[in-house]
Amino acid sequence: MRFSYSIIRLASLAVLLTACQQNKGNKEAAKKGPDSAAVFLLRKDTVNKQITFPAELIPLERAEIFAKVSGYVGTLKVDIGDKVSKGQLLAVLEAPEAIANYAQANADVQTARSRYLGSLDAYKRIVNAAKVEGTVAAGELEKAKSLMMADSAALNAARSKTNAFAQLKDYLTIRAPFSGIVTQRNVDPGTLVSAGTPKPLLVVENISTLRLRVPVPESYTAANTGTPVINFTVDAQPDVTYQAKLSRKAGALNLANRTETWEFLFTNSNNQLKSGMFANAVLKLGRNAPTFLVPSSAVATNLEKRFVIRLKDGKAEWVDVRNGINLGDKIEIFGDLSVGDTLLTRATDEIKAGTALVSKFPRT
Template sequence: MKIYQTIPALLLAFGLFSCGEKATEGQAVSDTKSAFILKKQAVSNTLQLPVELLPYESAEIHPKVEGYVQRVLVDIGDQVKKGQLLVQLEAPEVNARAAQAGAGFQEVAARYESSRDRYQRIKIAAQEQGAVAESELISAKNQFLADSSAWLAAKANSQASGQYQSYLGIRAPFDGIVTKRKVDVGDYVQAGNPEGILTVENPDKIRVRIHIPEAYVSSLPGGDSLNFSTDALVNQTFSAKLSRKSGAIDRTTRTELWEYEFDNRSGAIKSGMYATANLNLGRAESTFKVPNSAVTTTLEGKFVIRIRNGQTEWVDVREGIQMKDGKEIFGELQEGDTLLTRSSDEIKAGTLLPVKLNN
């Protein structure tokens, strides 16, 4: 008898346990959750980003010919003008080839002038009937054409050799300042070396580059100026003008490059300084803003929990501008929707859930 009395008791206890488990997982939760009415509002935030300060022009200068450094006429910090001689190289074989090409051109030019004069004389004489044989006229003409072609080839060779010889003098590509020097007199340099011998920069105008995160590309104001500051110049703020945008999102960093220009003729800014910019984020129209706790992140994405007809719904969202007291969201939501203040993936969709609205 004791056995038969014990089994019904166990079955009854198991049944009560099962009913309690279904109430927790299933379709009804007795705890009241905090909720709020979704509405649109103005969103804004200040985003601080690092910026790059680059010279408007920068050239690492490489020799075009090989040779020994004969003279170095500049050093770091020197101001230079476009076309100014910076380094003079010495290469006797280059000078010899140029001299040989020049002499060859002079020789060919003399033959060309001689055959040209002869052809012109014979051509004039041939105007009188029987004065000059036709074969002689043709021969003079052919010789003139041959010498003319040789003259053109020798001229081109002489000019090329002279141009090559001019590469022994290394000149400034633009107005600027020498920021690096890597050679001394007597050094051997050659074309194709990956390391340049000088670096010249133009610091009169600074490129201010900033990488805008993808999420904020469309939320920045439409103005064309950017205020930035540097660690080296305390309590000073500088303004740069927008000059160009890359027009594409970098696949690695998920950012768009924006470039501003700063007039640096005063020399206040040095290229390479560490600088930051404060960007005021905002939308032209009001959007949805929710508490940070209202959005849950899972491996599948982000969602909020909406209460409709007393039941929960998961609504996928994308985040926008981040603020201290909340965040901007986008999704299939309507103004006036009821959302949980604190969502969780433990609250399943379709759960009957009592809520209390916050003011």
């Protein structure tokens, strides 16, 4: 009996102790309240950054010269590295059939001209004779006129054919389209060439001025360069800095890599640089007006969106943003934000929208 009574007393004591502990925990939770979070006030600031982009040097002009007619390379006047002037003779092709066709066309013109002059003279005589009534029948007059007109048309056709063969004959002489330098030679005297040859006979480039083409990522395309002149270096001369001036922008993005091509011109007066060289272009980018800059940790990204967390009326609120220029420790953002908004210094998707938080500003 005494043993049963002791068990009941122990059970009552355990229940009482558990209740006290629960009440203590509830009081501590109520006393603790919402969590605090480090925050800052959103401000606008000037954005300026110096970024290095990979670039490429290409010639101002480049022409791949192909044969327009079939023939053999008779004479080759230039080789790689030779400087040429506009209109200078580069090569002469030999095509005996083209020469023969031109000679035949010339002979056809002479024959057609003789026929036309004969029919024209006959037509004029009949016209003069027809002035005396009853001398020439009306049908004879029309017949002479038709023959004269047919011979005139044949003469014009022969002349057009001759002009066409003359043009083909001119294609046998290959001349430089502009002043520059020969950078490729893919034929030798005696090589058979035609309009369908896959490789060009020669390649001529104008490298007196080089185009420096820089692919600029989409997020930087709206930035202001500040000055049209930029510095760049090349791998062959890493210790030398060159300057180029902005000439034009593509005005559209390359869909393959989401970049816009910016083209700068470099005066290559002493031919110190070569086309095809890779370069490192240094661009100083900025905005025309101040924009929002936040710590990089204030922007969170998940599978669905990129956002910052704004604290409004003590509750967390997700605000979608788009990134701009990345300054390393800070990043430019765009979104439905206002100056003076309270943002969390470290955003994470673990803090859900609507979570109660207490602002914790940094000590000044």
